[in-house]
Amino acid sequence: MTRRRRTATDGTNPLREGLRYERTAQPAAMVIFGASGDLTRKKLMPALYNLTLEGLLPPDFAVVGMARRPLSNADFRKQMREAVDKNSRTGPTRDDVWKSFAERITYVSGNFNDQPSFTALKHELERIDTQYETGGNRLFYCATPPDYFIPIIQHLGKAGMVSRGRETHRIVIEKPFGRNLTSAEELNRELLKVFRERAIFRIDHYLGKETVQNLLVFRFANSIFEPLWNNQYVDHVQITVAEDVGLEGRASYYDQAGALRDIVQNHLLQLVCLTAMEPPVSFQADAVRDEKVKVLRSIRPIREDEVQRFAVRGQYGRGSIGGDTVPAYRKEPGANPMSNTETFVAMRLDVENWRWAGTPFYIRTGKRLPRRVTEIAVQFKQPPYQAFRNVADLLDANLLVLRIQPDEGATLKFGAKVPAPGMRLRAVNMDFLYGASFMAQSPEAYERLLLDVMRGDQTLFTRRDEVETAWSLLQGVMTAWLQAPDVPLYPAGSWGPDQADELMVRDGRRWRHP
Amino acid sequence: MPETVPGRATVITDGVSPAGTDVDGWHMMRWEAKSVRADMVAQQLLDLRQAATDEEGAPVTRASVMNLIVYAPVADVARQAIESVDQLAMRHPSRVIVVAPTRGRDFKLDAEVILNRYPLSGHHLVFERAVLRPHGGAPEGTDTLVIPLLIPHLQSVLWWLGLPDPSEPALKSLSQICDRLIVDTNRGDPQLFSALAGLCANPDGRSRLVLGDMAWTRLDGFREVLAAVFDEPRRSGYLDGVERIEITGTRPARGEVSVAELLFAGWLSSRLGCSQPEKTRAGVTLASGATGRRVEVVFAGRAESASAAPLQGVRLAARSGRKELQVDLVQHHGEGHLELREAGHQLMRRTVPLPTPEESEVLSRELARMGRDRVFEDALLSAARIAAAREA
Numbered sequence: 001m002t003r004r005r006r007t008a009t010d011g012t013n014p015l016r017e018g019l020r021y022e023r024t025a026q027p028a029a030m031v032i033f034g035a036s037g038d039l040t041r042k043k044l045m046p047a048l049y050n051l052t053l054e055g056l057l058p059p060d061f062a063v064v065g066m067a068r069r070p071l072s073n074a075d076f077r078k079q080m081r082e083a084v085d086k087n088s089r090t091g092p093t094r095d096d097v098w099k100s101f102a103e104r105i106t107y108v109s110g111n112f113n114d115q116p117s118f119t120a121l122k123h124e125l126e127r128i129d130t131q132y133e134t135g136g137n138r139l140f141y142c143a144t145p146p147d148y149f150i151p152i153i154q155h156l157g158k159a160g161m162v163s164r165g166r167e168t169h170r171i172v173i174e175k176p177f178g179r180n181l182t183s184a185e186e187l188n189r190e191l192l193k194v195f196r197e198r199a200i201f202r203i204d205h206y207l208g209k210e211t212v213q214n215l216l217v218f219r220f221a222n223s224i225f226e227p228l229w230n231n232q233y234v235d236h237v238q239i240t241v242a243e244d245v246g247l248e249g250r251a252s253y254y255d256q257a258g259a260l261r262d263i264v265q266n267h268l269l270q271l272v273c274l275t276a277m278e279p280p281v282s283f284q285a286d287a288v289r290d291e292k293v294k295v296l297r298s299i300r301p302i303r304e305d306e307v308q309r310f311a312v313r314g315q316y317g318r319g320s321i322g323g324d325t326v327p328a329y330r331k332e333p334g335a336n337p338m339s340n341t342e343t344f345v346a347m348r349l350d351v352e353n354w355r356w357a358g359t360p361f362y363i364r365t366g367k368r369l370p371r372r373v374t375e376i377a378v379q380f381k382q383p384p385y386q387a388f389r390n391v392a393d394l395l396d397a398n399l400l401v402l403r404i405q406p407d408e409g410a411t412l413k414f415g416a417k418v419p420a421p422g423m424r425l426r427a428v429n430m431d432f433l434y435g436a437s438f439m440a441q442s443p444e445a446y447e448r449l450l451l452d453v454m455r456g457d458q459t460l461f462t463r464r465d466e467v468e469t470a471w472s473l474l475q476g477v478m479t480a481w482l483q484a485p486d487v488p489l490y491p492a493g494s495w496g497p498d499q500a501d502e503l504m505v506r507d508g509r510r511w512r513h514p
Numbered sequence: 515m516p517e518t519v520p521g522r523a524t525v526i527t528d529g530v531s532p533a534g535t536d537v538d539g540w541h542m543m544r545w546e547a548k549s550v551r552a553d554m555v556a557q558q559l560l561d562l563r564q565a566a567t568d569e570e571g572a573p574v575t576r577a578s579v580m581n582l583i584v585y586a587p588v589a590d591v592a593r594q595a596i597e598s599v600d601q602l603a604m605r606h607p608s609r610v611i612v613v614a615p616t617r618g619r620d621f622k623l624d625a626e627v628i629l630n631r632y633p634l635s636g637h638h639l640v641f642e643r644a645v646l647r648p649h650g651g652a653p654e655g656t657d658t659l660v661i662p663l664l665i666p667h668l669q670s671v672l673w674w675l676g677l678p679d680p681s682e683p684a685l686k687s688l689s690q691i692c693d694r695l696i697v698d699t700n701r702g703d704p705q706l707f708s709a710l711a712g713l714c715a716n717p718d719g720r721s722r723l724v725l726g727d728m729a730w731t732r733l734d735g736f737r738e739v740l741a742a743v744f745d746e747p748r749r750s751g752y753l754d755g756v757e758r759i760e761i762t763g764t765r766p767a768r769g770e771v772s773v774a775e776l777l778f779a780g781w782l783s784s785r786l787g788c789s790q791p792e793k794t795r796a797g798v799t800l801a802s803g804a805t806g807r808r809v810e811v812v813f814a815g816r817a818e819s820a821s822a823a824p825l826q827g828v829r830l831a832a833r834s835g836r837k838e839l840q841v842d843l844v845q846h847h848g849e850g851h852l853e854l855r856e857a858g859h860q861l862m863r864r865t866v867p868l869p870t871p872e873e874s875e876v877l878s879r880e881l882a883r884m885g886r887d888r889v890f891e892d893a894l895l896s897a898a899r900i901a902a903a904r905e906a
Contacts, residue, residue, distance in 0.1 A: 059864045060862060096867070
C-alpha cells in the first residue's frame with residue numbers, strides 16, 4: 001500500500017520517521033557527580049525537566065545524583081524541584097510532569113575519592129535497572145570541580161562500571177578540560193584508559209547555542225558569502241566575547257583560571273574555528289571536527305618571545321558599568337587582593353593556510369567591558385580601484401557583522417549614494433535580525449547538548465586532538481605571563497587596557513566598539 | 515477606538531497590542547474602506563508602511579518570512595482565525611491576507627488593513643494584515659484578489675478554513691499561487707481523503723503544492739509517545755508482530771468513525787507496512803507486510819464534547835516469538851498514562867505530558883514546516899483506503 005521503510009531486523013523504528021528527532025535518547029540511568037552543585041541546580045536539572053516536558057526523554061530514563069552530603073531521596077527531589085522552579089525557562093513547573101519525572105530521581109551520598117562510594121553507586125544502578133527498565137545503559141556526568149575528574153574516572157574503572165559489551169558507557173566532562181597541555185593530556189590519558197573516545201563528551205556549552213550553530217548554516221547553506229570568505233577579500237576578522245559582569249561569586253574558580261583558560265581556550269577558539277574552517281564533507285561529528293582541528297593546526301602558535309607583540313592581558317580596576325560604580329577585581333568579595341589573574345585577553349592569531357594567510361584574526365574577551373556582546377566582524381578590503389575618489393570622500397570598506405548575542409543577527413555595511421544633486425556617498429546598514437524572523441523560544445544550550453549525549457551525537461563536542469591542539473597553541477602565552485606576573489589594569493566599563501588598542505594600531509587597524 | 519472613516523487611514527497612537535502579544539510599545543495603524551479595488555488595498559499597505567516611522571522619523575523594517583493567506587468563508591471562523599494568526603505574529607511574522615467571502619449577486623469588496631509596529635532590540639519592526647471581504651463575485655477568480663497584495667519572492671502559505679475539497683473553485687484558484695496548503699480534514703469528510711492525497715502527488719511523482727493538515731498535526735503528541743516506546747531496541751521487534759490496534763477517538767454525536775481515528779490508523783498501517791484493508795464490524799483488518807497475517811484495527815471512538823482531545827486512547831497488542839506486549843496509552847486532562855505489559859506483567863507505568871495544543875500552536879507547527887511531509891502523505895493515503903473499505 002505504501003512505502004515500507006524498515007523491519008525489526010534493521011533496528012530502526014518506523015514510527016519515529018517524520019517526528020522532530022530522527023533518533024531519540026536511549027533508555028539510560030544518568031549519574032550526576034556533583035549533584036549538589038550550581039551546575040546541577042542551574043542547568044542540568046532544568047534542562048532534564050524541560051526535555052521531559054517536551055516529551056524528548058524516553059519513558060525509561062532515571063537520574064541518580066551523587067554528592068558528599070547525606071540526603072534522602074525525598075530531600076534531594078525537593079531541592080531539585082526548587083532548582084527547576086527557579087531556573088527553568090518554561091515558566092511554572094507543571095506538577096504532573098515533575099511528579100512523573102521525580103519518581104525516577106534518586107540520590108546516593110558518597111565521596112569521589114573513595115572506592116566504597118562507587119560500590120554503593122553500582123548497587124543503586126543495578127537496582128534502578130530492574131526497577132526502571134533502563135536497560136543497563138549509563139551516562140556519567142562530571143559536574144564536579146575539575147580536581148575530581150580523574151578520581152571519578154579511575155574509581156568508575158576500578159568498580160567495573162564502565163564497559164557495555166564491546167563499547168563503554170558515556171561520560172560527559174565539563175570545562176575546564178585541564179589547565180594546560182600537560183594536564184589536558186593527563187586527563188585524556190586517564191579517560192582513555194577507561195572509556196572509548198566515542199563515548200567521551202567534552203562539553204563546551206557555547207556550541208549548544210542556537211546562534212553558534214546558525215553560524216554554520218549562514219556560511220554553508222548560502223552561496224553568496226563563501227566565495228568572499230578568504231584572504232583575497234577579507235582584510236581581517238575581529239571576534240569579541242565581552243561580558244559586562246564581574247566575578248559574580250566565582251572568585252575561587254576564576255582566580256585559578258583567568259580569561260585565557262575560561263574563555264579563550266574553549267569558546268573563542270571554537271568561534272575562530274567555525275569562522276575559518278573549510279566546508280565539512282558532511283555534518284557528521286568527525287567530518288565537522290576534522291575541519292575544526294585543521295584550523296587549530298593552521299594557527300601559528302605564539303612563541304614566548306613574541307607574546308609581547310601578539311597577546312595582551314588586563315585586569316579590571318574600579319570603574320563604572322551602566323552608570324553605576326563597580327569595584328576593582330582585587331576588591332571583589334572572595335577575590336585575592338594581590339591577584340594577577342587576567343580578566344581580559346586580546347590576541348592576534350594568524351591562520352596560516354591557503355584561505356587565510358595574510359588575513360589576521362583578532363580575538364578579545366573580557367569581564368567588566370561596557371556591554372555584553374558576542375560578535376564576529378568580518379572586515380572586507382577596500383575595492384581595488386576607488387572610482388569615486390575625485391568626487392566623494394573615501395567610504396569605509398564593507399563590513400559583515402555576525403552577532404551571536406544578545407540580539408542575534410547579521411549586518412552588512414555597504415555604500416550608497418545620498419539622494420541629492422552631486423555625488424555624496426554614505427555607508428548604510430542592511431540589517432537582519434534573527435529574532436524578528438523566528439521569535440520562538442529557543443531551547444537552552446544544555447537541553448540540546450544533553451539530548452545529543454543521550455543520542456550519541458558528538459558533533460557539538462570537542463575531540464581529544466581538538467582540546468590538546470587548543471592548549472598547545474596557548475602554551476607560549478601562558479609561560480610568558482607566568483614569568484612576568486604583573487598584569488596591566490583597565491578601568492571597569494572600558495574596552496580593556498591601552499595595549500589592546502596598540503595591538504591593532506601597530507597593524508594599521510582598530511577595534512570595533514560593538 | 516476612534517471612528518473609522520471609509521477610505522481614510524485611521525491611526526491609533528496608543529500602544530494597542532493585538533490579542534496574545536503582551537509587549538510594550540506596540541503601535542497600530544488601521545485603515546478600512548468599503549467598495550474598493552484590490553490594488554487600492556495594496557497601495558494602502560504601502561502608504562501605511564511609509565507612514566510608520568520610528569520616533570526619529572526613520573523608516574522601519576518589515577518582518578516577514580512568508581505571505582500567509584487565510585481563507586475563511588464563515589464569519590465566526592474568520593474571527594477565530596485572525597486571533598490565532600495574531601498570536602503567532604512574533605513567531606511567524608508574515609504578511610497576512612485574510613479572505614472572508616460572503617455570497618451576493620453583484621461583486622463588491624470591503625477591506626481593512628492593519629499595520630503593527632513593535633520594538634525589538636532597539637529597532638522597530640512592522641508586520642501587516644489585510645482583511646478582504648468580497649461579496650459575490652466568482653470564486654474561481656479569488657487568486658486575482660490576492661495577487662496584488664503578495665510580497666514578491668516570499669513563500670506563500672494558504673490556510674484553508676473551508677471544506678477541504680480540492681474541487682472547490684476558490685481552493686483551486688488560491689492553490690495556484692501558493693507553495694503550501696494547510697487544511698483541516700476535520701472540517702470535511704473522510705471521503706475527501708483520497709482527493710486530498712491526490713493533490714500531493716502528481717503523476718510524475720513531483721508535487722508543486724505541499725499539503726499540511728491541522729488534524730494530523732494534532733496527533734503529534736500521541737505519535738511521539740508511541741514512537742518512544744519502540745525506540746528501545748528490545749521492543750522494536752514487536753513492531754513486526756502487531757496483532758491488534760484499538761483506537762479510541764472523540765466522535766461527533768452521530769457516532770461515525772472520526773477523522774483522527776482514521777488518520778491514526780492510516781499512520782500506523784503505513785508505517786508498519788500493512789495493506790489491503792477489509793471491513794469488519796468495528797473496524798478493518800489489514801495484511802501485515804512482515805508476517806502476511808491479518809492485523810485487526812478496531813475503532814472504539816466515543817461521543818465527547820467538541821473541545822475534547824481528538825484521541826482518547828490507543829491500545830496496541832503485539833507478539834514477538836513467544837513474548838506478548840500490550841501498550842496502553844490513555845489521554846486524560848492533558849496527561850498521557852502509558853502502561854506496558856509483557857505477558858500480563860506490568861513492565862512500566864508512566865505519566866507523560868500529552869496536552870491538546872491550542873489552535874494557534876497547531877498552526878505554528880504547520881507554519882514551521884516547509885517541505886513535504888511524506889509520513890503524512892502515506893498516512894493520508896492509507897486512511898483514504900481504510901475509509902473506502904469501511905464504506906464498501
